[in-house]
Amino acid sequence: MRTRVKICGLTRTEDAQAVVNAGADAIGLVFYEPSPRYVDINKAQEIAAGIPAFVTVTALFVNPTVDYVQQVLSNVRIDLLQFHGAESGEFCRQFGRNYIKAVPMKADTDIDKIADEFYDCSGLLLDTYKKGVPGGTGETFNWELVPQECRKPIILAGGLTPQNAAQAIAETSPWALDVSGGVEAGKGIKSAEKITQFMQEVMRKV
Ligand SMILES: O=C(O)c1ccccc1N[C@@H]1O[C@H](COP(=O)(O)O)[C@@H](O)[C@H]1O
Numbered sequence: 001m002r003t004r005v006k007i008c009g010l011t012r013t014e015d016a017q018a019v020v021n022a023g024a025d026a027i028g029l030v031f032y033e034p035s036p037r038y039v040d041i042n043k044a045q046e047i048a049a050g051i052p053a054f055v056t057v058t059a060l061f062v063n064p065t066v067d068y069v070q071q072v073l074s075n076v077r078i079d080l081l082q083f084h085g086a087e088s089g090e091f092c093r094q095f096g097r098n099y100i101k102a103v104p105m106k107a108d109t110d111i112d113k114i115a116d117e118f119y120d121c122s123g124l125l126l127d128t129y130k131k132g133v134p135g136g137t138g139e140t141f142n143w144e145l146v147p148q149e150c151r152k153p154i155i156l157a158g159g160l161t162p163q164n165a166a167q168a169i170a171e172t173s174p175w176a177l178d179v180s181g182g183v184e185a186g187k188g189i190k191s192a193e194k195i196t197q198f199m200q201e202v203m204r205k206v
């Protein structure tokens with residue numbers, strides 16, 4: 001079975017089209033203003049409107065207010081929520097939507113305990129820990145920290161590129177990869193060529 005792929009941080013409709021054409025499974029829209037990949041509701045509506053059935057539209061938040069999440073959900077076609085801050089399990093589940101939870105990986109991170117708190121999530125997204133930076137670091141973490149077994153699907157993130165995607169799959173056997181900076185031509189601007197290369201590497205066995 002092929003590893004699933006989410007391409008995150010889309011800010012342009014043409015980039016979304018490139019992601020769909022390359023065969024990725026999900027796109028991510030960043031609703032976090034400090035990010036260079038931030039999109040407002042109007043832009044998000046425009047991008048999501050071009051996404052066909054069976055490609056998941058993910059809304060990424062970092063410690064949002066309840067009102068903001070509800071506003072996005074009321075106005076944009078969103079299939080999955082991604083919480084990338086210090087949100088609690090209770091906070092994440094109050095919207096009654098499928099969600100994934102980001103976990104900043106440190107040497108002592110207890111994934112089983114986190115899986116207990118987020119027992120109803122659709123996946124745990126393991127990302128690089130960097131003090132003061134919630135995500136989109138462009139840096140990998142020590143993949144030996146990825147558990148071989150987990151009761152939740154593991155989504156590997158952090159510094160993935162067309163050059164390391166196949167190796168990441170071989171070493172960690174995740175359910176999915178989540179990439180942002182590694183397929184960009186510039187901050188918030190995706191490269192169709194890098195997206196295609198990334199998908200080819202995911203399909204390649206090492
Ligand atoms: O992309 C961002 O700007 C971002 C901002 C705040 C939180 C998360 C963000 N992106 C997520 O970070 C990971 C890894 O990104 P990268 O491949 O290392 O650039 C990915 O899950 C993005 O969804």
